[in-house]
Amino acid sequence: MDLFEDIKNLSEARDLLAMIQNDPKTICEQYWIEMDDMYAVEEEVTARINAIEDKDIKKFCEYKLAIVNDAEMRKAWIKQEIERLQKLMEKVDKEWEKAKKSVDWIMKATKTEKLETSFNNLSYRKSESVSILDEALIPEEYWKEKVTKTIDKVSIKDAIKSGKDVAGASIQENMNLQIK
Numbered sequence: 001m002d003l004f005e006d007i008k009n010l011s012e013a014r015d016l017l018a019m020i021q022n023d024p025k026t027i028c029e030q031y032w033i034e035m036d037d038m039y040a041v042e043e044e045v046t047a048r049i050n051a052i053e054d055k056d057i058k059k060f061c062e063y064k065l066a067i068v069n070d071a072e073m074r075k076a077w078i079k080q081e082i083e084r085l086q087k088l089m090e091k092v093d094k095e096w097e098k099a100k101k102s103v104d105w106i107m108k109a110t111k112t113e114k115l116e117t118s119f120n121n122l123s124y125r126k127s128e129s130v131s132i133l134d135e136a137l138i139p140e141e142y143w144k145e146k147v148t149k150t151i152d153k154v155s156i157k158d159a160i161k162s163g164k165d166v167a168g169a170s171i172q173e174n175m176n177l178q179i180k
Contacts, residue, residue: 013049020045104177124175130156137168 020027024038033041051060107122115122130153144152156169
């Protein structure tokens with residue numbers, strides 16, 4: 001049920017305005033309106049009453065169109081602001097990545113494995129990944145089939161760790177920087 005669709009004539013609009021002013025809680029419950037929005041609802045009903053009384057529909061429509069135009073301008077500004085913030089986020093991400101690489105480089109260059117700073121605790125965590133040297137040499141059993149063929153690096157890693165020789169693959173140790 002929409003409050004403004006229920007207003008059919010000037011008499012109903014005046015009755016509704018009186019009810020809003022005297023018993024706003026009932027209006028809130030009947031039309032699912034928040035109490036905080038009642039001032040705006042009262043303004044809207046008053047504007048509609050004035051437009052009907054003055055038979056000045058043009059004035060009422062111009063008022064509403066000013067709100068629409070303002071909303072359109074704000075939407076355009078918000079869209080531009082979102083684009084600006086996305087570009088800013090990309091810039092910050094690049095700065096973060098560059099700073100992380102610099103910290104990683106200096107720690108590796110000085111053979112520092114752990115470092116406590118006033119901002120973060122830095123350390124390396126060993127991990128292993130399979131490095132595919134030549135896909136053509138990977139045996140069929142280590143390929144996973146989806147829509148396209150991919151190499152099953154987990155199976156290759158398990159096989160190499162269990163002592164099997166997998167042509168075209170080796171286990172590579174990595175040092176991954178952790179920032180906590």
